[in-house]
Amino acid sequence: MSNRWIWAWFPELLRLETTSERAEVYHRCYGRVMKRPIYWIIAGVIQIGAQIVVGIPAARFAKNYTIPRWLISSGIPLLIAVACIFVIIWVMRRAIIRHIRRELNTRGLPTCIRCGYQLRGLPETVRRCPECGATRQTVDGNADD
Ligand SMILES: [Zn+2]
Numbered sequence: 001m002s003n004r005w006i007w008a009w010f011p012e013l014l015r016l017e018t019t020s021e022r023a024e025v026y027h028r029c030y031g032r033v034m035k036r037p038i039y040w041i042i043a044g045v046i047q048i049g050a051q052i053v054v055g056i057p058a059a060r061f062a063k064n065y066t067i068p069r070w071l072i073s074s075g076i077p078l079l080i081a082v083a084c085i086f087v088i089i090w091v092m093r094r095a096i097i098r099h100i101r102r103e104l105n106t107r108g109l110p111t112c113i114r115c116g117y118q119l120r121g122l123p124e125t126v127r128r129c130p131e132c133g134a135t136r137q138t139v140d141g142n143a144d145d
Contacts, residue, residue, distance in 0.1 A: 009093060012100050012116050015109050025107075029099035039095055043088045050080050050087075105137055113137050 006026055007014055013022040033039055055076055062072045097116070104111040110119035117131035127136050 010097060010100055012097065012104060012111060015104060015111070015118070016107070025100060025103050026096075029096050029103060032099050033092055033095045039092060042091060046087055046091070047081065047084045050084050051077055055080050102137070110136075 003019070003023060007022070010026060013026055016022045016025060058076050058080075059072050062076065098113055101111045101113045101116055105113075110122070111117070112119060112129040112132060112134055114134035115129060115132040117129050119126075119129065119136065122130070128134065129136060
């Protein structure tokens with residue numbers, strides 16, 4: 001199935017029983033991340049920040065060599081923009097993973113938000129994730145029944 005890369009990128013989804021359930025959770029979490037302006041602000045800050053922090057020194061450095069001006073003024077920003085896209089994808093993926101883990105918690109599959117460790121079978125008295133030490137999220141709503 002063409003959705004296979006989604007399971008590889010978001011392995012927590014495999015804890016859900018059916019393919020339709022996995023797709024539903026993925027699309028819901030993806031939509032939540034894409035709708036939040038904060039992630040677009042982060043993406044903009046990464047792009048503009050990298051253009052300033054990396055682009056300006058790189059352009060100054062390139063002027064010392066016989067590199068055509070058009071290559072400096074368009075090549076460097078383009079390279080930085082492409083590199084930033086990968087960083088932004090990584091940030092968005094992290095955000096989607098956190099939403100998926102929250103969703104698993106509400107569906108009665110206790111999962112650590114920070115590391116994704118399965119907390120299934122652990123008594124409620126265990127307040128921290130045994131894998132990473134993060135405080136356990138309380139299960140929202142009526143997920144326990
Ligand atoms: Zn953990």
